[in-house]
Amino acid sequence: MVEFRYRTDEVTEQPSVTLDAFLDQSNATAVRLEPDDDARALIPFLDRLTLIEVAFPKFRDGRGYSAARILREAGYQGELRAQGDVLVDQMAYMRRCGFDSFAPEASLNPDAVARALAFYDHAYQGAADSAVPIWKRRHG
């Protein structure tokens, strides 16, 4: 279940299909990526996708962070959802990598999430969010 969503458009109701199924029969508008799927396989189809769900079977497996950035760097504008073993303290990094909705397996304390997303005013490096890296602030 989507517990946190940082978009204003409507939630896609269509269930997401696997990457293989999508590549076979590409009229679906929602896809689910497993950690070992190549996110770049979706690049030709980004315009017609409204939801890409990235699975995190274990929070320690960080491949989904690269998948998210790759999709945003390729211009994907639709919903990018982190699903699975998503924890409070991963969410700020996930937001920076371009995720804008979260479906954690175990429900999270919304106050703790709000605090976790608010600790840092700035970031050192550029990523997939709109944060202006500190070096850019220093040099205008």
Place this chain on the structure above:
Amino acid sequence: MYKYDNYDQAMVDARVAEFRDQINRRIAGEITEDQFKPLRLMNGLYLQLHAYMLRVAIPYGTLDSRQMRMLAHIARKYDRDYGHFTTRQNIQYNWIKLEDCADILEELATVEMHAIQTSGNCIRNISSDQYAGAAADEVTDPRPWAELLRQWSTFHPEFSYLPRKFKIAVIASSEDRAAMRLHDIGLELVRKDGELGARVFVGGGMGRTPMIAPEINPFVKADDLLSYLEACLRVYNRYGRRDNMYKARIKILIHEIGADEYRRQVAEEFAHVKTLGIDPPLAELERISAFFAPPAYNAADAEPDRNDPDFALWLDQNVKPHKQAGYAIVNISLKPIGGIPGDATSAQIDVMADLAEKYSFDELRVTHAQNIVLPYVAKRDLYAVWQALREAELADANLDLISDIIACPGLDYCSLANARSIPVAQKIATRFADMDRQRDLGELKLKISGCINACGHHHAGHIGILGVDKKGVENYQLTFGGSGAEDVSIGKIIGPGFDEDGVVDAVEKATEVYKALRKGDERFVDTYRRVGLEPFKEAIYG
């Protein structure tokens, strides 16, 4: 030295608040120990055999006297009055209480220090040459580059849940004092057609599968470097093995797909990443470099008076030439005979801070060999510095000699260890306590790890010792011929292992073989490489 601006300070302050919140949620039971573990590790907090251990970052091993005094203060107030300097140029405290951690971090933040990413599967503290800024042979000062990398790697959103830990070293001399090619990424700064850039080596490391990093790119320009590293890391994050933690380091990925294929994938990723605008302008490197401008040298060239023989011994062994006439680099040995390698009491840490403030333009360095450096000492002050060090029992003249041992904490502290390291180091140092004997043996790098994870760098020892568990009994394997310097090589196991006293005897026999066979000014490792293992084996096992 680098000084934080408001942005840097805000980042560290926010980290204190965040970690305090994480600890509170853990204590309240909102997160499990399994979930808390990577969070505390990314803040350098380990649960060891007897207590929590906190590892504090000393970026590229550089610190000032105010920071050094803070390290002494933390040892006194929160630990058992000592700290342990590590092979990643950091310091760790072995007896920390979880409930004190946030307060310790808050105190550290007041002197621009932290424990960020000193553990965990993320980019660790950037290490560098302890003689940076003072070495006569450097192309440029590597520290501004290391600081640039520190900032880039701090809270990196994509690379904080890597398959395994990731270590980067930066050097700028052909002499390698940082074991650069035994890192996940080693950077050697070089000049090409007048322009500075980095030779990039990827996939080195020690641990259970030691490997020397191959060169992946002969020259990456300064303003492409972060994009290039981002590409290196992204390929690793996506394709590094996650099925087996012992095969998860980047060296295994590169070994499995080959350096050429890895290089190709990185080049492809780099062509894309370079379009994202994530490289700071050269003006940022210049801004950082300004903090590392040479100090206001003001001493005339003068040779110290060598009348005191103990002082002369220390001069010859622990004091190194400086790029500035009239100055010298002072190495402070944390390897007293019979002591614990890398340990210093709070009083000793304070003495070193005072000496740095008075005699070394307020600067100190930590070395990967677990010693301390005063990088800018006027030659006219050397005698005074030595006297003060001797007073504090810090004047051992054994740099790079057989008693200058790197040793991990071993089974005395560490929950991963199979065997104790510290008692072996103490016994070897005691066996070779005689200074004439040590000096006669010359440069001999002896390194001890208490388990296969190789935190004591045994693979890179001219003589390496690896502690293993053999049916419940501590057993020690010997390796010869390793090096972490520019003649980098991985030591080879010489034969069956020994018990604690047996390994000390075997080391002694090896030194006798060396003495009998050495030619000219050959070091132990040179003789071993020339004559091979046989004569040593014969003497040790024969």
